[in-house]
Amino acid sequence: MNKNLKVIVSGGGTGGHIFPAVAIAKEIKSQFPNAEILFVGALGKMEMEKVPKEGFEIVGLPIAGFNRSNLLANIGFPVKLFKSLIKAYKVVKGFKPDIAIGVGGFASGPTLFMANLTGVKTLIQEQNSYAGVTNKWLSKKASKICVAYPEMERFFPKDKLIFTGNPIRKDILNGNLSKEKSRTSFGLEKDRKTLLIIGGSLGALSINKAISKNLQKLLNEDIQIIWQTGKTYIDTAKEAVGAVHTTRVYVSDFIYEMDKAYAASDFVISRAGALSVSELSVVAKPAILVPFPFAAEDHQTKNAESLSKNNAAILIKDSEISDKVEEIIHSFSNNEGLLQELSENIKKFAKPNAAQEIVAAVKNIIKK
Numbered sequence: 083m084n085k086n087l088k089v090i091v092s093g094g095g096t097g098g099h100i101f102p103a104v105a106i107a108k109e110i111k112s113q114f115p116n117a118e119i120l121f122v123g124a125l126g127k128m129e130m131e132k133v134p135k136e137g138f139e140i141v142g143l144p145i146a147g148f149n150r151s152n153l154l155a156n157i158g159f160p161v162k163l164f165k166s167l168i169k170a171y172k173v174v175k176g177f178k179p180d181i182a183i184g185v186g187g188f189a190s191g192p193t194l195f196m197a198n199l200t201g202v203k204t205l206i207q208e209q210n211s212y213a214g215v216t217n218k219w220l221s222k223k224a225s226k227i228c229v230a231y232p233e234m235e236r237f238f239p240k241d242k243l244i245f246t247g248n249p250i251r252k253d254i255l256n257g258n259l260s261k262e263k264s265r266t267s268f269g270l271e272k273d274r275k276t277l278l279i280i281g282g283s284l285g286a287l288s289i290n291k292a293i294s295k296n297l298q299k300l301l302n303e304d305i306q307i308i309w310q311t312g313k314t315y316i317d318t319a320k321e322a323v324g325a326v327h328t329t330r331v332y333v334s335d336f337i338y339e340m341d342k343a344y345a346a347s348d349f350v351i352s353r354a355g356a357l358s359v360s361e362l363s364v365v366a367k368p369a370i371l372v373p374f375p376f377a378a379e380d381h382q383t384k385n386a387e388s389l390s391k392n393n394a395a396i397l398i399k400d401s402e403i404s405d406k407v408e409e410i411i412h413s414f415s416n417n418e419g420l421l422q423e424l425s426e427n428i429k430k431f432a433k434p435n436a437a438q439e440i441v442a443a444v445k446n447i448i449k450k
C-alpha cells in the first residue's frame with residue numbers, strides 16, 4: 083500500500099476548511115511518505131494560494147457557491163456546476179485515487195460526487211456542530227464521516243460517524259515554542275503581556291472596528307497586541323495604529339505562523355469558527371469568543387456556547403464587543419486566577435490526535 087497510496091483531498095473556501103485538509107494530508111505523508119496527494123479546490127478561492135504554500139499540488143474547479151439569499155445571482159451557477167462536474171470526473175478518472183476526502187466548501191461537492199459515481203471510496207470531515215447541505219447529501223454514499231462535535235447523528239447516519247475532533251496543523255499541536263522568542267519574532271517586547279486578535283481566516287469587521295475604536299484604552303492596560311485583520315481592513319487598521327503612535331501593536335492581514343502567534347499570547351479575542359475553537363483548546367489559551375452571527379444556522383454561536391457553558395471561554399455577542407472589549411481586557415490583564423481557570427477548562431476540549439484518527443479511518447476504508 084505504501085508506494086501506491088493515492089488520495090484526493092477536496093474542499094476549501096476559507097481557512098476553516100483548508101487547514102484541516104492540510105493537516106490530514108501531512109499526516110498521510112508522515113505515515114506514507116510515498117503517498118501521492120492531489121487537492122481539488124475552487125478557482126479563485128483561498129485554497130488555490132494556501133495549499134501550494136503548504137507544498138501540495140492543487141487543481142481548481144470553476145465552481146461557485148449557491149446564493150440562497152439572492153436567487154438571481156445564481157444565473158451562471160448551472161453552467162459552472164456542469165463544467166465542474168466534467169472537470170472533477172476527468173481529475174478523478176485521471177488520478178485514480180484510493181480514496182477521496184471531502185472537507186466541505188464548494189469543490190468537495192462535485193469531486194466527491196464523481197468519486198462516488200466512479201466507485202472511489204469517500205470520507206467526509208465535518209468541522210462544525212452544524213452540517214452543511216452538501217456534506218449531508220454526500221454522507222449518504224460516504225464510507226465514514228469524521229466529526230468534531232457530539233450529537234451529529236442529527237445530520238448523518240449514526241453508524242458512519244467517528245468522533246475524531248478537528249485535525250490541527252502539527253506546528254500548532256507541537257506547541258514547544260518559547261513565548262519570549264515568539265513575541266520578538268513579531269517585533270514585540272519579550273516580557274509584556276500579549277493579546278492576540280484573530281478574526282478567522284478572512285478577518286472580522288466588528289472585532290476590527292471594536293479594536294480600532296478602543297486601541298488607546300487597550301494599550302493603557304500595559305499590554306501589547308498581535309492583530310490579524312483580514313485583507314479588507316488592513317489599511318484602516320494600520321491608520322488606527324499610526325494614530326496612537328505605538329510600537330506595541332503588530333498588525334497583519336493574515337498570519338502564516340499561527341503557532342508563533344498562539345505561543346506569544348496570554349489571551350485571545352477570536353471569532354468562533356470551528357478550527358479556531360479547536361486550536362484554542364489545544365493551545366489552552368484563555369479566550370473571548372465573538373461568534374459571527376450570520377454563519378449558517380448561527381453555528382459559530384453553538385461552537386462558542388459549547389465552551390462558554392463550561393466556563394472554558396467568555397462569549398461576547400458581535401453587537402456587544404465594541405462596548406465590552408475594554409472592560410474584559412482589563413479583567414484579563416489583572417486576574418491571573420481567571421486566566422488560569424479558563425486555560426485549564428478549555429484544555430479539556432482538546433482533541434490533539436484528530437489527524438491520526440482520521441488517517442486510521444482512511445486506512446480501514448481502503449483495506450475493505
Ligand SMILES: CC(=O)N[C@H]1[C@@H](OP(=O)(O)OP(=O)(O)OC[C@H]2O[C@@H](n3ccc(=O)[nH]c3=O)[C@H](O)[C@@H]2O)O[C@H](CO)[C@@H](O)[C@@H]1O
Nearest residue numbers: 096097098101209282283310336337340355356357358377
Ligand atoms: C464566516 C464563516 O462562515 N466562517 C466559517 C469558516 O471559518 P474560518 O475559515 O474563518 O475559520 P476557522 O476559525 O474555522 O479557521 C480559521 C483557520 O485559519 C487559520 N488562520 C486564521 C487567521 C490567520 O491569520 N492565519 C491563519 O492561519 C487558523 O489558524 C485556523 O486554522 O469555516 C469554519 C470551519 O468550517 C466555520 O466554523 C466558520 O463558521
